[in-house]
Amino acid sequence: MIYRDPIPLFEATIFFTKRERGVSWVKVYEYIKERNKKNPANDELDRLFGYLIELESRLEKAIRVDNETVSCLYRELKPDKNDDGDYSDSYLASIVAPDALNMGLMIDEDAYFASLHNNIDSIPMRIAAFLLENKKPDREYSVSELLELINKSSIEPENKLLLIEAALNPEKYIYMLERTVRPIAAEFRRCDKLTRPFVELYRNKYCNGKITPEEIVRRVWKTPDNITEYNIGPNIMFGDTCLFNRMGQDSITLNCYMGAVYDFLYRNYNDMYRRWEPDFPKICLGFSNETRCRIFKQLINGPMYAKELWEKMGMPASTASVRLNTLVDTGLVKATIQGLRTYYSVDKEHLKKLIEKLNDIYDELE
Numbered sequence: 001m002i003y004r005d006p007i008p009l010f011e012a013t014i015f016f017t018k019r020e021r022g023v024s025w026v027k028v029y030e031y032i033k034e035r036n037k038k039n040p041a042n043d044e045l046d047r048l049f050g051y052l053i054e055l056e057s058r059l060e061k062a063i064r065v066d067n068e069t070v071s072c073l074y075r076e077l078k079p080d081k082n083d084d085g086d087y088s089d090s091y092l093a094s095i096v097a098p099d100a101l102n103m104g105l106m107i108d109e110d111a112y113f114a115s116l117h118n119n120i121d122s123i124p125m126r127i128a129a130f131l132l133e134n135k136k137p138d139r140e141y142s143v144s145e146l147l148e149l150i151n152k153s154s155i156e157p158e159n160k161l162l163l164i165e166a167a168l169n170p171e172k173y174i175y176m177l178e179r180t181v182r183p184i185a186a187e188f189r190r191c192d193k194l195t196r197p198f199v200e201l202y203r204n205k206y207c208n209g210k211i212t213p214e215e216i217v218r219r220v221w222k223t224p225d226n227i228t229e230y231n232i233g234p235n236i237m238f239g240d241t242c243l244f245n246r247m248g249q250d251s252i253t254l255n256c257y258m259g260a261v262y263d264f265l266y267r268n269y270n271d272m273y274r275r276w277e278p279d280f281p282k283i284c285l286g287f288s289n290e291t292r293c294r295i296f297k298q299l300i301n302g303p304m305y306a307k308e309l310w311e312k313m314g315m316p317a318s319t320a321s322v323r324l325n326t327l328v329d330t331g332l333v334k335a336t337i338q339g340l341r342t343y344y345s346v347d348k349e350h351l352k353k354l355i356e357k358l359n360d361i362y363d364e365l366e
Contacts, residue, residue: 008185
């Protein structure tokens with residue numbers, strides 16, 4: 001299905017996760033302008049980012065909770081999972097409300113929060129799944145067993161205390177989440193004049209009936225071959241494209257949120273997509289995450305398709321998909337579609353270029 005409008009609750013979630021990590025449209029704008037002072041598209045860049053920066057400012061003014069509450073809900077619980085560019089789900093709000101992203105297409109906010117309250121008993125098990133690296137627990141955990149699992153984990157003491165309190169009093173955190181995101185979602189709706197230009201760009205490109213949701217996604221991402229349903233919608237606050245898998249008993253639904261300025265930046269400011277050169281900051285970030293390093297090491301042994309890889313490594317499909325796409329973005333891993341499957345492998349030519357570049361740097365040092 002192709003959705004025509006952004007989802008305010010999803011936009012509020014993205015706003016807070018970016019804010020907690022110190023990412024803003026102002027910083028992105030300044031970064032692009034500094035490195036592209038003579039780009040002919042800069043006038044359009046100024047116009048589009050003017051809307052985004054004003055939108056972000058209005059959402060900031062709409063916050064009705066203190067910074068401690070925001071940090072409690074959205075700070076990284078497992079710092080080693082912070083991907084410095086990947087969207088991370090390692091924060092309390094994603095445990096209290098795991099469907100905020102994977103099922104973000106639930107637009108009725110009253111029904112959404114009612115469902116969270118109705119399923120409050122599942123929060124302790126979601127905490128257990130989180131500590132078990134998102135593997136589904138094979139049994140129910142008693143309170144004492146869950147507390148023991150939390151205490152034995154490697155996360156920071158203050159985050160252990162946060163999880164313990166959430167396990168013992170989960171309703172408190174659902175109300176906390178609701179008080180935090182609802183005002184931002186409401187303000188986002190009031191900012192229609194600022195979001196309308198991006199929505200129109202999205203509709204003109206994707207809502208014309210000429211292309212299917214699957215075709216839209218495959219133009220941007222190399223997706224696994226066993227997706228059974230595709231949902232497409234616009235997103236404003238993240239800008240890039242977000243993918244989230246929802247696993248059913250016999251199906252996998254992929255929700256794809258197309259970034260507000262993705263196409264514009266891709267066309268005018270991303271030459272590296274067209275001619276690969278080692279991007280050392282991006283490569284360093286690519287290997288700054290232990291899971292991505294494990295995936296890369298596994299791919300050294302030979303190509304693997306997505307499902308084969310995540311089963312081999314014992315990780316959720318959504319986790320593997322995000323990490324794989326980040327590695328592809330470094331240029332050192334490539335995705336090749338063969339029939340109905342997408343195979344991932346180490347790009348030997350790019351790896352060779354990287355080694356040659358490092359050798360050149362080493363020679364200059366001598």
